[in-house]
Amino acid sequence: MMKLTSILVSQVSGIGAQKAKDLEAFGILNVLDLVEYFPFRYEDYRLRELADVKDGEKVTVSGKVFSVAVLQRFGGKSRLSCKVMVDSMLVTAVWFNQPFLKDRLIPGTEVTMTGKWDMKRLQVTVSESEFADKRGPAHSGTVQPVYSVGGSITQKWMRKSIAQALKQFGELIEEILPAEIMDKYGFMPRKQAIRAIHTPADVEEGQRARRRIVYEELFLFQLKLQAFRTLNRGRADGLVHGYDNEELRAFIKSLPFELTDSQKQVIAEIIRDLRQPYCMNRLLQGDVGAGKTVVAAVALFAAVKSGYQGALMVPTEILAEQHTRSLQRLFEPFGMQVGILTGSLTEKRRREVLAALQMGLLDIVVGTHALIQEDVFFRQLGLVVTDEQHRFGVNQRSILRRKGMNPDVLTMTATPIPRTLAISAFGDMDVSTLRELPKGRKPIETFWVKHDKLERVLAFIRKEVSQGRQAYVICPLIEESDKLEYQNALDVHAQLQFEFPDLRVGLLHGRMTAGEKDETMNAFSSGETHVLVSTTVIEVGVDVPNATLMVIYDAERFGLSQLHQLRGRVGRGAHQSYCILIADPKSETGKERMKVMTDTNDGFEIARRDLELRGPGDFFGTKQSGLPEFRVADLSTDFEVLEQARDDTAELVAQSDFWTAAKYVSLRHYLQREQIFQGDLLD
Structure with missing residues (x-):
């Protein structure tokens, strides 16, 4: 049977060569692309009674013209109005810039109008009209799809072309979902669902069609992740770490603080993975300050004591230096060597570090992107730890992984990821979560103030410093901008030096050299600097x-x-700590953010609210996060469907007949097309 993917859009009646070229901009090349170009919402043209319509709502009503239409012109624009009897209510109907309708609005004529209802004025501002003689758009009584269009592609043309494609080739639409899934959820067949999502008989049918398509999208995505995971687990080609348990206990005992129950649990999960013959691929997520670095240190210790090397990749040089110092303090009593590799090393020092790595003289290296350069070689890399994973692209992480022979991978993030996104972006990973903070941590008190309260904020800074504490002051910009009216670090630094002539005020931003940043941070860490003005570095x-x-x-x-x-x-x-947010937000979203920050310190709750406010696409702040983009599914609202799809696909791929039975052949072909069997598709 002919496949829709092999039929070009130019074979649809009414789509010429130029329009086919225009459709390419929307990613539409073949008939399957066209019929799967789904609407993002619907216009409801079904007739309603005005008594049921809320003020300001869009409505479609039908009635008889009651009075002669009055046309007013002003500055090249026009306003046409008349009285129309709708049900038993006399309403005013107004058309802007449609003077040609005057001759048709004759008393006694039947008219169907779609527009905004003003309850106080008893007025409909009409955007579309339809007369009894059917001249004009015949939408009334229907639910019309609304597509993302632009350029020469109009709504009307897109609706017509998709309808024509379905008429010509609709019978070639193939079922994807297995029969048991169709029965389990009572889904409509794919052929019917695709027709119904474009031209639903009513809103309810549109919702049923959407439910089916959403599940299908999430099912296919999860199928890839679960199949990859199953195949990966089936390959016993990972490293088995054979460290000494007593040595590991001694290291944990030597730590300068007691581990939380949460840390102990997560360490147990990681250690169990390290002993297995398959590659660990684990995401460690935890709130800010939950102690992820210590967990990573235990994992690195186990890897080194098993005869391998470890690498820790972090997004900034400041962080690389800090981690290097803390790991050196922990590991040197056990005779382990920790080095650093960043872009700011001198050429001589860099050559020394590279040689030590290659010869196995360095047990652990901490670094930035410098770790993934071509001339970096390890003697035997056994564990890769990536900190703040969303700062690195999928490709960057996999380059580091390939510097060893199937090393274990631990990925860490201090941006707690809502469960939905963890399943989506990291569905091929095991997820460990640190939920509790180390003992003795006091919740940070957070306040939101407007800019006119700056004097009080400065007084509070003075008070904290007078008690021997220190303060950060964060600005969104480095220097003044013509385009953005936000505070910049250079001006705020100058202002605070003036306000606090007896205090040392430091300045840190991204344009400083690595040496300058180090000097500034060291002065702040040692207590020499009282207030540090900084950008988000x-x-x-x-x-x-x-x-x-x-x-x-x-x-x-x-x-x-x-x-x-x-x-x-x-x-x-x-000591008790405080956070002061200075903001005059204009938008409701901005106000909502301030409210969330003052309401809770729980990073997981904040992440959930952030997902609601920003949507999944912006959550990681980078397109390289590996987060999929779906045509219909919305991760912030369809998370229950996502979890169902995850469970269903995990169950499916665990069955031996999934890999052999004829009824699953189309799904296996799908996995083949997606290159799932190449082994390194997902990082």
């Missing part, structure tokens, strides 16, 4: 226990997860 991982105050200028400029990350720079010592 400070956001990830920097740890100064004596800092108790975080002030964020123009806080509405940041996303919720970023605000939570910034707030997490304080609250790391024994």
Whole structure:
């Protein structure tokens, strides 16, 4: 049977060569692409009674023209109005810039009008009209799809072309879902669902069709993840780490603090993976300050004691230096060597580090993107840890992984990921979660103030510093901008030096050299600097226990997860810490962000709200996150369907007949087309 993918759109009646070329801009090349170009909403043209319509709602009503139409002209524009009897109600109907309708609005004529209902004025502002003689758009009584269109492609043309494609080739639409899934959920057949999602008989049928298509999208996506995971688990080509349990216990005992129950649980999960013959692929997520680095240190210790090397890749040099220092303190008593590899090393020092890595003289290397350059070789890489994974693209992570022979992979994030996104973006990974904070941590008190309260904020900074504490002041910009009216770090630094002539005020931003950044951070860490003005380079991982105050200028400029990350720079010592958000948000979203931040310190709740406010596409702030883009499914609302699809596909691929039975051949062909059997598709 002919496949829809092999039929070009130019074979649909009414689509010429130029229109076919225009459709390419929408990713539509063949008939399957066209019939799967789904509407994002519907216009409801079904007739309603005005008594049931709310003020300001769009409505379609039918009635008889009651009075002679009056035409007014002003400055090249026009307003046409008349009285229309709708049901038993006399309403005013108004048409803007449609003077040609005057001759048709004769008293006694039947007219169907679609427009906005003004309850106070008893007025309909008409956008579309249909007369009894059927001249004009014949939409009344129907539900019409609305597509994402532009250029020469109009709504009317798209509706007509999709309808024609379905008429010509609709019978070639093939079923994808297995019969048992169709029966389990009572789904309509694919052929019927695709027709109904474009031209539903009513809203209810459109919803049933959408439910089927949403499930199918999420099912196919999860099928890829679950199949990959099953195949990966089936391959016993990973490293088996044979460390000494007593040595590991001694290392854990040597840590300068007691592990939380949550940390112990996660370490047990990771250690169990390291002992297995398959490659570990685990996501470790935890709230800001939950102690992920210590968990990573235990995993790295186990890898090194098994005779392998470990690599920790982080997004910034500041963080690389901080992690190197803390790992050296933990590991050197056990005779383990920790090195650093960043872009700012001198050429001589870089050559020394590369040689030590290749010869196996370095047990662990901490680095930035510098770790994935071509001339970096390991003697025997056994464990790759990536911190703040969403800062790196999928390709960057897999390059580091390929520097060893199937090393184990631990991916960490301090941006708690809502369950839905964890299943979606990391469905091929096992997920470990740190839910509790280390003992003795006090919740950070958060306040939202307007810019006119700046004097009080400055007084509060002075008060904290006078008690021996330190403060961060964060600005969205480095310097003044013509386009953006936000506070910049250079001006705020100058202002605070003027306000606090007796204090040392530091400045940190992305344009400084690595040496300057180091010097600035070291001065702040040692307590020499009292107040540090910074851009968001400070956001990830920097740890100064004596800092108790975080002030964020123009806080509405940041996303919720970023605000939570910034707030997490304080609250790391024994003293009570505070976060002050200075913001005058104009939008409702901005106000909602401020409210969420003052309501909760729970990163998982904040992540959930961030997903609601921003949508999944923006959640990670990068298209390289590996997060899929769906045509119909919406991860912020369809998460229950996602979980069903995940469970169904996991069950399906676990059955031996899935890989052999004839009834699943189309799904196996789908996996083949998606290159799932190549082994390195998903990172």
